[in-house]
Amino acid sequence: MVSETFTASPGDVATRDARFPYAGLRGGIYARKSAYRGAKANRGRSVREQLDAGHADANRHRINVVGEYIDDGRSASRHGADVERDDFERLLRDVEGDALDIVIAWASTRLQRDLAVYVRLRDTCWVNGVLWCYGGKVYDLSNKDDRFRTGLDALLGEREVDEMRDNVLRSLRANAASGKPHGLSPYGYQRVYDTYTRAFVCVAINFEQAEVVREICRRVANGETYLGIARDLNEREVPVPALRWTNDLARD
CATH class of the missing domain: 3.40.50.1390 (Resolvase, N-terminal catalytic domain)
Structure with missing residues (x-):
């Protein structure tokens, strides 16, 4: 050696x-x-x-x-x-x-x-x-x-x-001008596309996710903390739009 x-x-x-x-x-x-x-x-x-x-x-x-x-x-x-x-x-x-x-x-x-x-x-x-x-x-x-x-x-x-951001902004402007959605659907909603042409039709309620949103709103109105709600949702393995439920995600 x-x-x-x-x-x-x-x-x-x-x-x-x-x-x-x-x-x-x-x-x-x-x-x-x-x-x-x-x-x-x-x-x-x-x-x-x-x-x-x-x-x-x-x-x-x-x-x-x-x-x-x-x-x-x-x-x-x-x-x-x-x-x-x-x-x-x-x-x-x-x-x-x-x-x-x-x-x-x-x-x-x-x-x-x-x-x-x-x-x-x-x-x-x-x-x-x-x-x-x-x-x-x-x-x-x-x-x-x-x-x-x-x-x-x-x-x-x-x-x-910076270049990626410029490209995203250009895409946003183009989609807005043509009436198309951009990015991910907000939690509680889903996009509907034509079965044959795959053209965008509208944004509709995702009823399963919407019920989770309503539950969070009810629990907040009853005085529960966002952190406590997030912990409960994680323990119940409620579908989440991220890695896990957090107090910030529950608040949003």
Whole structure:
């Protein structure tokens, strides 16, 4: 076995196998998904796949995973900034608290899609000597070339989400002009299409979901809390338009 001795870097490991320079570092895996479309069975799948990939990268580099950070159904762009990314904030606190030596993600865009957020995360990791790993590659934020590469990825990610937003807005305007619906049907309603032509006909009440909405309204009127209602709906396995019923979902 070939090894080298050097001044301790993240993880305070003084001697490493030269083939595995990041062995023994304490890693945190971050996974995020903005929103889900389609079958309920797909919900949560993206973050699970990201976590699996993160663990694979950690195993390949012999990094010790000490934490997982998951923001499911949370945007990382400035257009979704009204929704707090709780685990992203927890990740930053752990970086500042010397609980991590390296942050692992599936891609740069999982960490952020906003240049301002990139700078905040970059500087926090830089000051605390914490590395990044995404796409299987490790970046040292104290290295000017790695800062340039990660900064370029951040710019590309921000441009990508801005372009997607422009496309969505154009589609919204086109659908509105032609009288077509856009996006998902509100909970409690469903779209009706012509049996033969598949042309949109109208929006109709989904009676099963509508009864759930009426139940929530009755229970709120009787003084029950949104959190209590959400817990009960989850325990009864009432069909939900998200991963699970939450107090915010019940309120909406």
